Amino acid sequence: MATNEQTAIIELKHIDKHFGSLxxxxxxxxxxxxxxVVVIIGPSGSGKSTLCRTINRLETIDSGEIVIxxxxxxxxxxxxxxxxxxxxxxxxxxxxxxxKTILDNVTIGPREVLGTPxxxxxxxxxxxxxxxxxENQAKKVPAQLSGGQQQRVAIAxxxxxxxxxxxxxxxxxxxxxxxxxxxLDVMTELAREGMTMVIVTHEMxxxxxxxxxxxxxxxxxxxxxxxxxxxxxxxxxxxxKDFLNTLKERDR
Amino acid sequence: xxxxxxxxxxxxxxxQALITTYQLTFISFFLATILGVIITVxxxxxxxxxQIAADFYVQIFRNIPGAALLILLVYALPYLNIVLPYFTAVxxxxxxxxxxxxxxxxxxxxxxxxxxxxxxxxxxxxxFMQMIRHVVMPQAIRSSVLPMTNLLVATMLTTALASQVxxxxxxxTGIVSYINTHAVGGITAFLISAxxxxxxxxxxxxxxxxxxxxxxxxx
Amino acid sequence: MTNGTISIRDALYESPGPKAKxxxxxxxxxxxxxxxxxxxxxxxxxxxxxxxxxxxxxxFARASTWRYLGKGLLGTLKVALGxxxxxxxxxxxxxxxxxxxxxxxxxxxxxxxxxxxxIPTLLFIYFFFLVPSQFGIMLPxxxxxxxxxxxxxxxxxxxxxxxxxxxxPKGQTEAALSLGMTDGKVFFKIVFPQxxxxxxxxxxxxxxxxxKDTTFAxxxxxxxxxxxxxxxxxxxxxxxxxxxxxxxxxxxxxxLLHRAAVFMAGHRKTAAA
Numbered sequence: 001m002a003t004n005e006q007t008a009i010i011e012l013k014h015i016d017k018h019f020g021s022l023x024x025x026x027x028x029x030x031x032x033x034x035x036x037v038v039v040i041i042g043p044s045g046s047g048k049s050t051l052c053r054t055i056n057r058l059e060t061i062d063s064g065e066i067v068i069x070x071x072x073x074x075x076x077x078x079x080x081x082x083x084x085x086x087x088x089x090x091x092x093x094x095x096x097x098x099x100k101t102i103l104d105n106v107t108i109g110p111r112e113v114l115g116t117p118x119x120x121x122x123x124x125x126x127x128x129x130x131x132x133x134x135e136n137q138a139k140k141v142p143a144q145l146s147g148g149q150q151q152r153v154a155i156a157x158x159x160x161x162x163x164x165x166x167x168x169x170x171x172x173x174x175x176x177x178x179x180x181x182x183x184l185d186v187m188t189e190l191a192r193e194g195m196t197m198v199i200v201t202h203e204m205x206x207x208x209x210x211x212x213x214x215x216x217x218x219x220x221x222x223x224x225x226x227x228x229x230x231x232x233x234x235x236x237x238x239x240x241k242d243f244l245n246t247l248k249e250r251d252r
Numbered sequence: 253x254x255x256x257x258x259x260x261x262x263x264x265x266x267x268q269a270l271i272t273t274y275q276l277t278f279i280s281f282f283l284a285t286i287l288g289v290i291i292t293v294x295x296x297x298x299x300x301x302x303q304i305a306a307d308f309y310v311q312i313f314r315n316i317p318g319a320a321l322l323i324l325l326v327y328a329l330p331y332l333n334i335v336l337p338y339f340t341a342v343x344x345x346x347x348x349x350x351x352x353x354x355x356x357x358x359x360x361x362x363x364x365x366x367x368x369x370x371x372x373x374x375x376x377x378x379x380f381m382q383m384i385r386h387v388v389m390p391q392a393i394r395s396s397v398l399p400m401t402n403l404l405v406a407t408m409l410t411t412a413l414a415s416q417v418x419x420x421x422x423x424x425t426g427i428v429s430y431i432n433t434h435a436v437g438g439i440t441a442f443l444i445s446a447x448x449x450x451x452x453x454x455x456x457x458x459x460x461x462x463x464x465x466x467x468x469x470x471x
Numbered sequence: 472m473t474n475g476t477i478s479i480r481d482a483l484y485e486s487p488g489p490k491a492k493x494x495x496x497x498x499x500x501x502x503x504x505x506x507x508x509x510x511x512x513x514x515x516x517x518x519x520x521x522x523x524x525x526x527x528x529x530x531f532a533r534a535s536t537w538r539y540l541g542k543g544l545l546g547t548l549k550v551a552l553g554x555x556x557x558x559x560x561x562x563x564x565x566x567x568x569x570x571x572x573x574x575x576x577x578x579x580x581x582x583x584x585x586x587x588x589x590i591p592t593l594l595f596i597y598f599f600f601l602v603p604s605q606f607g608i609m610l611p612x613x614x615x616x617x618x619x620x621x622x623x624x625x626x627x628x629x630x631x632x633x634x635x636x637x638x639x640p641k642g643q644t645e646a647a648l649s650l651g652m653t654d655g656k657v658f659f660k661i662v663f664p665q666x667x668x669x670x671x672x673x674x675x676x677x678x679x680x681x682x683k684d685t686t687f688a689x690x691x692x693x694x695x696x697x698x699x700x701x702x703x704x705x706x707x708x709x710x711x712x713x714x715x716x717x718x719x720x721x722x723x724x725x726x727l728l729h730r731a732a733v734f735m736a737g738h739r740k741t742a743a744a
Contacts, residue, residue: 007364034387056374056487058371058374058485074488075488075489076488076489076490076491077488077490078379078485080488081374081377081378081379082377083374083377084374084375084377085378086377087375087376088375089371089372089375091368091371091372094368095366095367095368095371095372096369096372096392096737097369097370097372097373097386097387098365098369098469098471099391099394099469099471100390108376108386109377109378112275112382112386113376113382115379124380141469141470142470143469143470143471146471146516156370158375158376161377186393190308199374210265231335265639271699273602291615296479296480296483296484297484298484298487298495299495299498299499299502300499301499301503301506302498302502303480305502305506310721311729312689314725314729315472315679315721315722315723315725315726315729316718316721316722316725317684317685317686317718317721317725318681318683318686319686319687319689319697320686320714320721321699322715323697323714324714324715324718327710327714328711328714328715331519331520331522331710331711332516332517332520332711333516333519335628336514359479362479362483363478363479364480367479367481367482370479370482370483371482371484374485383557385550387732389482395554397524401483403611404496405588405589408591408593409589409590409592410591411591412591412592412593412594415593415597416593424594425591425597427592428594428597428598428601429597429601434598439598439602440606442594442597442598443572445594446586446590446594447596449589449591449594450585450586450590451589451590452589453585453589454585454589
């Protein structure tokens with residue numbers, strides 16, 4: 001899918017980052033094109049979550065350059081806020097606003113940030129909630145929903161901002177096994193509709209099915225970058241082979 | 253003394269005492285809340301000296317005994333050429349101590365929100381002020397109802413410090429020692445004050461519970 | 472990377488950009504100047520009123536001063552210890568009453584707890600100071616301060632113990648009952664020991680309440696640190712210095728108790744994990 005003619009939405013150039021003495025991102029270069037689904041995998045501690053979080057500056061970088069849709073990622077202020085409103089983010093722990101109803105969770109972004117009128121925001125929100133299958137929970141508060149339902153609401157909350165790209169930071173890692181499917185289904189649907197997505201996940205079957213490109217990270221470096229079939233059938237590095245083998249062991 | 257005799261002789265004094273206690277309680281609580289908010293803002297600010305100073309303030313006033321603070325304000329400050337009226341000195345003591353607890357409650361109320369929701373607000377493109385207004389403040393306030401109710405009761409109990417300085421009219425504790433030095437008030441004199449204190453505490457507690465039930469955030 | 476352990480302090484403000492960094496740096500400098508000015512004002516006030524004069528502070532160069540304050544502190548600790556033990560005993564009875572399935576018993580316990588929590592310590596102190604003597608009962612001064620401080624703390628402690636009991640999982644009771652234990656045995660052998668362990672940090676924190684209340688010992692003329700400070704003052708005419716130092720000692724003791732409670736709470740959490 002990704003051809004050179006397509007516009008780059010995210011460009012990461014020579015990204016370096018330390019946590020104290022720990023070198024967590026080492027000279028990362030990555031371009032994500034419009035409509036592309038990029039899945040980042042790797043062992044825990046490989047820096048994949050951190051990388052995902054640098055894209056909307058939830059983590060800062062030490063050096064390098066992040067370009068979003070042609071503009072350098074602003075470092076602060078209204079410009080940064082505006083950019084973030086264009087980049088959707090879905091967290092491992094859902095992070096819904098605990099004091100707001102499901103409907104208000106989805107409308108608060110458009111209403112406060114985009115200035116959408118209440119009625120319009122609510123119509124759109126209801127449509128999105130329907131799309132992720134939780135429309136009959138609209139009046140409840142997050143704590144009354146299952147993890148899977150909460151995560152689907154979180155996706156709807158991001159979609160309500162009409163983002164140019166969606167970031168998923170291990171969206172199913174905090175879920176009970178029986179709820180993972182319902183969240184992955186929503187994400188699969190999004191991918192099919194052409195949403196640009198960057199996904200950090202441990203769900204290999206999902207990655208294989210949905211990804212246009214797999215990024216394999218280990219110890220802060222991108223070790224491999226390949227199409228899913230090629231990567232999973234013939235990983236090019238020993239690290240990737242070991243990683244896939246451990247996963248297979250675990251699933252057995 | 254029977255309760256009738258006591259009230260006939262000292263009834264209006266009790267009323268004045270109740271008013272003094274209520275005055276001290278509500279003025280202190282109001283000021284302590286404002287001060288507590290300011291201190292909390294300093295504590296969570298990114299400005300290191302303010303953080304340290306505010307932390308220090310909280311540790312001083314949550315750990316100083318009320319009697320020690322009042323004695324410093326009433327008897328020690330004049331040596332620094334600062335002479336406060338008794339009522340003001342009591343008011344300062346019963347404001348400073350609760351303000352430190354107020355800040356502690358607000359801090360723990362804010363801590364229950366968690367970094368995740370703040371990151372989510374940021375990711376939606378909210379500015380700092382929008383995040384404070386729509387995510388942090390509403391949750392901090394709603395989860396502070398019960399602690400603040402307890403703080404109001406605690407403030408009332410602290411105002412008994414007023415009995416340690418000559419005040420006219422005195423407070424609900426001062427009146428008991430006043431009556432017992434002027435007449436044999438016996439247990440009844442205590443009972444009246446005790447009922448007024450405790451009744452107020454119970455009412456405050458009930459109102460607090462009612463409000464909390466309405467605004468509590470499910471987690 | 473994980474959000475669980477980050478406090479609001481670190482989360483509220485994101486890592487500053489270049490403009491924010493400049494503002495923070497300026498604010499830091501400004502706040503330092505303001506704080507320094509405040510400290511200067513205080514010291515200046517001490518200076519112009521002559522309170523920095525060595526004759527006020529030389530009291531603390533004498534060993535006898537510290538011995539005397541130490542003796543007072545011992546009195547303070549005696550009251551605090553006595554009050555804590557009595558408060559715990561009363562609190563146990565209140566808590567058991569409150570958890571009782573006999574309605575009137577639990578109502579009475581609730582009423583007593585509310586009374587204890589809703590009445591200022593000073594009122595209890597005046598009660599024990601003034602009333603027993605009217606009935607010809609001569610209480611030793613120690614008990615005139617220790618009993619009211621204990622009663623005043625007991626309600627809070629009772630509620631703390633109850634919260635501990637409620638925190639013990641129901642399964643523990645069920646398991647013990649299914650072993651054939653009697654209700655009493657289940658409570659005292661299984662439930663309460665666990666409950667007690669849960670609330671140790673809170674109980675330590677509540678020692679601060681007791682210690683603060685002991686400072687009213689001067690009302691009944693019991694020789695605690697506060698009263699001994701007063702004696703020192705009348706001997707040396709150094710009121711400000713002595714009361715300031717005494718206040719700092721109280722603050723430090725309470726701060727250490729507070730830290731101990733926090734440490735125990737953290738310790739328990741890691742032990743449970």
